[in-house]
Each structure stands twice: as structure tokens, then as C-alpha cells.
Amino acid sequence: METSGGWVVVGIDNGGTSNNTTVLDASGRFLVDRLVETPSRVTEGPEVAVEAMAQALDNVLGLTGIPPEVVRGVGLDTPGPASADGVISSKGATNFAQSAWRGFDVRGALEARLGLPVVYNNDANAAALYAHHIRYGAKAAGHSSISAIVGTGLGGGVIESGRVVRGAAGMAGELGHVQIPMHGLLAEGQPMPTCNCGFVGDAESVASLTGIERNLLPYWLTRFENHELGRVGSLKEAAKLVRGYGERKDPLALAIFEQQATALGRLFTIAANYTDPDTYFLGGGVVETSPRFRQWFLSRVREQTDLREEQVRVASFALVPDLDMAGARGAAIAALGVLQAPVRASTSL
Numbered sequence: 644m645e646t647s648g649g650w651v652v653v654g655i656d657n658g659g660t661s662n663n664t665t666v667l668d669a670s671g672r673f674l675v676d677r678l679v680e681t682p683s684r685v686t687e688g689p690e691v692a693v694e695a696m697a698q699a700l701d702n703v704l705g706l707t708g709i710p711p712e713v714v715r716g717v718g719l720d721t722p723g724p725a726s727a728d729g730v731i732s733s734k735g736a737t738n739f740a741q742s743a744w745r746g747f748d749v750r751g752a753l754e755a756r757l758g759l760p761v762v763y764n765n766d767a768n769a770a771a772l773y774a775h776h777i778r779y780g781a782k783a784a785g786h787s788s789i790s791a792i793v794g795t796g797l798g799g800g801v802i803e804s805g806r807v808v809r810g811a812a813g814m815a816g817e818l819g820h821v822q823i824p825m826h827g828l829l830a831e832g833q834p835m836p837t838c839n840c841g842f843v844g845d846a847e848s849v850a851s852l853t854g855i856e857r858n859l860l861p862y863w864l865t866r867f868e869n870h871e872l873g874r875v876g877s878l879k880e881a882a883k884l885v886r887g888y889g890e891r892k893d894p895l896a897l898a899i900f901e902q903q904a905t906a907l908g909r910l911f912t913i914a915a916n917y918t919d920p921d922t923y924f925l926g927g928g929v930v931e932t933s934p935r936f937r938q939w940f941l942s943r944v945r946e947q948t949d950l951r952e953e954q955v956r957v958a959s960f961a962l963v964p965d966l967d968m969a970g971a972r973g974a975a976i977a978a979l980g981v982l983q984a985p986v987r988a989s990t991s992l
């Protein structure tokens with residue numbers, strides 16, 4: 644395949660079951676227009692998983708006919724928690740359960756294996772970067788955005804002047820653990836929601852699949868006695884079914900989604916007063932629904948976001964596009980950005 648600019652970067656989105664890969668050329672054009680997946684083998688430990696990433700890279704190069712020597716770098720994203728430079732949390736992580744993963748430098752290991760520079764982001768930051776670049780293209784550096792990715796947890800990304808805000812410890816954009824006002828969000832007698840992180844009443848405790856299972860569904864089942872979801876074997880299973888019920892306008896499910904929309908709106912209200920972004924993106928499982936349902940949900944989030952008049956005139960709300968490819972593509976965009984950046988003075992590093 645013809646490459647523009649003579650060189651490319653490969654994006655690898657590492658997930659619990661598969662690696663999704665893409666190729667981006669130096670002019671910013673994606674050379675892969677579909678999902679390219681290979682097994683991630685993360686449950687077999689870091690050594691096997693790093694080898695699987697190397698194979699994923701070979702696989703996508705084979706598919707696109709790109710010779711390995713034109714690959715100048717790799718963008719890698721994984722689920723967190725991990726440091727800004729790709730060291731998996733010493734406490735472990737949901738996707739990296741094996742003890743050998745604790746404190747493992749996955750970015751450094753892949754870099755050593757490939758002999759190429761590897762640029763790391765967590766998966767939510769990669770998706771946020773992709774959404775931003777798709778919306779703003781060549782003008783990405785002139786805009787800011789925030790992305791909330793609602794999945795098992797609530798991931799996030801803050802983009803300022805086209806770049807991911809990482810923070811001193813790499814923990815910027817952890818939107819799920821921002822505490823939000825609960826007054827008027829909770830129904831009468833509804834217990835204060837709790838989060839895995841130890842906080843009470845943060846955004847993830849409401850706006851995530853875990854929040855549904857742990858906090859919202861147990862309460863709403865007491866208000867809708869004899870609901871079918873009460874007869875599903877476990878709360879974990881029942882929580883996964885709520886989205887389908889929502890699409891069918893089931894009142895219990897809509898009550899849950901109303902609370903999630905309110906939580907996200909309040910989170911975005913904090914963002915409005917903090918970084919005042921151009922665009923508020925919503926992504927994750929909640930947008931992988933029927934177009935009608937996701938538009939309803941996005942408009943509810945927007946209604947619950949309290950913007951000033953000046954902000955209303957310039958701000959927009961949108962869904963993260965191509966969600967299943969957003970991680971790999973965002974990871975590749977990050978790598979391209981680093982490789983194209985002018986060489987920095989050593990004092991600024």
C-alpha cells in the first residue's frame with residue numbers, strides 16, 4: 644500500500660480478550676478502515692501478552708502490506724490503572740489480574756521487544772484523543788474537549804490544545820472519581836452510592852455498569868417489586884440487561900438512565916467551570932445502543948449540564964465515534980504527535 648510521507652505508526656489497543664490494531668501514516672491518514680483483532684492473552688501474564696502485541700503488529704502490517712522498516716513508532720493503550728508512562732498499578736488491575744503484572748512496565752517491555760519507540764496512554768485517554776481529532780482535524784491544537792466513557796467503570800480524558808492532559812502522577816482525567824453533588828439526584832430513601840475507589844457519591848458510583856450493579860439496581864428493584872430483573876440469577880447479570888430494557892422504555896431502566904444522565908451532567912458542569920471545553924464527548928456501552936436511545940441519553944446529559952450563556956453559544960455535545968476502533972486510533976494519533984514534535988530542549992524534559 645502507498646504511504647504518504649514515507650513512514651507510519653502502528654496503534655495497538657490492548658484489551659482483556661483482544662488487541663485491536665491500526666496503521667496511521669505520517670500525513671495523518673488511517674490505512675485500516677475496520678476492526679483488526681488478535682488475541683491479547685493478557686491472562687497468561689506479561690511475557691506472553693507482550694509477545695501477542697508484537698504479533699498483532701506483524702499481523703496488521705501483513706494485512707496492509709506495509710514493510711516493517713517504515714514503522715517509526717507504536718502507540719499503545721491499555722485499561723488502567725497505570726502510570727502515565729505505562730507501568731501497571733502496583734495494586735494490580737482488573738484486566739491484569741496475574742501477580743506478575745503488578746508494577747510491570749508494559750510500555751518499556753514492548754519498546755524493548757520491538758526496538759521501536761512506544762508511546763503509552765490509558766484506553767480512555769486514547770479514545771478521548773481520537774474523538775477530539777476526528778472532530779477538529781487540522782484544527783485540533785486550537786480546541787479543547789472532555790470525554791466521559793461509560794463502561795464497567797467511568798473512564799475519562801481531558802484534551803487541552805489537542806493534547807492529553809496527563810497530570811504530575813499521570814492521573815489527570817480520572818473523571819469517574821470526581822465527587823459530584825448528590826442532592827436532587829438520589830430518590831427518596833436511596834442510599835448514598837459508593838465506589839470501588841473508596842469514595843462516596845463520585846461520578847462512577849452512578850454512571851457505570853458497576854454503579855448500576857452495586858448502587859442503582861438494588862435500590863430500584865425495591866421500588867419496582869416483581870420486576871423481571873429481580874428474577875435474574877445475579878445482580879451482575881441483571882445489571883448488564885438494564886441497557887436493553889432502557890431501549891424498550893422500561894420505567895425501572897429509564898429511572899436508572901435518568902440518574903446516570905444527571906450524574907454525567909453534573910460531572911460536565913464541574914468541567915465547564917474547570918477547563919471550559921469546546922466539546923463534551925460521551926462514549927462507552929451507553930452509546931452502543933439504538934440511535935434513538937443514545938440521542939435521548941445525550942440530550943438528557945446536555946440538559947443536566949449547567950452552562951453559562953457564553954458557554955452555551957460555543958460548546959457542543961457529541962458521541963465518541965467508531966468506539967471499537969477509537970482506542971487503537973487514538974493511541975496511533977498520540978504516537979504520531981510525539982514523533983512529529985520538534986526536538987525539545989533537554990531542560991524541558
Ligand SMILES: [Zn+2]
Pocket residue numbers: 819820821838839840841842845847848
Ligand atoms: Zn471512585
